[in-house]
Amino acid sequence: MQRSFGINILQLLTLSSKASTYQRIFTFRHPKSNMVVSSSRLPNGTVIDIAQIDKINLAKLEFGNSKEIEKLRSAAESDGVFYLDFHGSEMGNLLFQQLGEIYYLSQQYFDQDEASKMKDIRSDQKSSQDRGYKSCETDQTFEMSYDELVKGDLYLPQSLQPSRHTLKxxxxxxxxxxxxxxxxxxxxxxxxEPFEKYHQKSKQNDSGLKLVYEPCIPKKSEVLENKHTDSGTLTILFAEQLGLHVQLADGSWGYTNSIPGCAIVHVADSLQFMSGGKLRSPVHRVTQPVDGFMKRYFLSYFLRPEDSFKEKCRLRD
Incomplete structure (x- = not known):
C-alpha cells in the first residue's frame, strides 16, 4: 500500500528526482565510461548532472538471457553502477507491492524520540557490523540481519514487530x-570460481536490510563530505528522492535518478576483490542538489560475503 510521507508540493518540485520536475539541457558521454550524463535544470534554475546509467532487466537475467548478462558484465566493469529493472519479474512485482509499506515503517520508526531508538543499539555485535540502530551527525539507520530475520531470531522494535513477515x-x-x-x-x-561460492546459505554472513533516514539540510554548502565505497558484494538501493551522487570513471560526478519499478545497484569492494579488480566498486556519496530541509528516506539491501571470505582477504593482505 502506497502512503504519503509528508512532503509538500514545493519541496517535491524543488528536490524530487522524478523526470517531470526538471528540464534536460544537454547530454554528453564521458570518454572513459559507458555512463552518459545529462545536464538538467531544476525548477529553481539550478543545473545538475544526472547520470544516465545502464538499465538491467532482472527477468531477463532470471531466464539466462545472454545479451542481458553481457550488458550486466559491461556495466559492472565500466561504471560499477546501474539500474535494476524489476518489470517482468514475478519476485520484482511482489517486491514493489511491499515497497510503500517498508517506506512507511521506516518513517514511523525514525519519527520516534531518540530515547526509544537508543534502546535498539546492538551491543552484541562487532565494530564492523551495522546491525540495529545507529546514528551520526548526518543520518540515522536501522539494519536487520538477513540471517536473523529469516531464522526468526531477530529482535524487532515494537513499531516494526507487526510487520515482521513483510520485512522478512x-x-x-x-x-x-x-x-x-x-x-x-x-x-x-x-x-x-563462481562468486556465489562465497555466499552460501549455510555460512554466516552480514547481509541485511537497512532503513536509512538522511534528511536534506537547510544549506547545501554545509553537507558533510561522505564519499566512500561499500565494503560488501552488491548494494541495492531504493531512493525516491535525489541524493546518491556517483563518481564516474573520469572523476566527475552525477546524480542517480529515481525510475519507477527500478532500484539502483552498485558493485562493492568484496566483489571487486573477487574479480581481481575487473569489476568496479564506485566511489559515491549522499548529498543534495539545492538548499532546503526535507525529510528523506532510503532503503538499502547489502549482499555481503560469508565470514570465511573476509578472513581469506585478511590472510592475503
Missing part, C-alpha cells in the same frame, strides 16, 4: 535478486 519477505526478495545478479556475473566473468 522483502529481504528475501532482495537477497534472491542480488544472487541472481551474482550468478549472472559469474557466468560471464568467473565460471571456474
Amino acid at each position: 519477505y522483502f529481504s528475501e526478495i532482495c537477497h534472491n535478486a542480488a544472487l541472481t545478479m551474482l550468478r549472472s556475473l559469474s557466468t560471464s566473468h568467473s565460471p571456474d
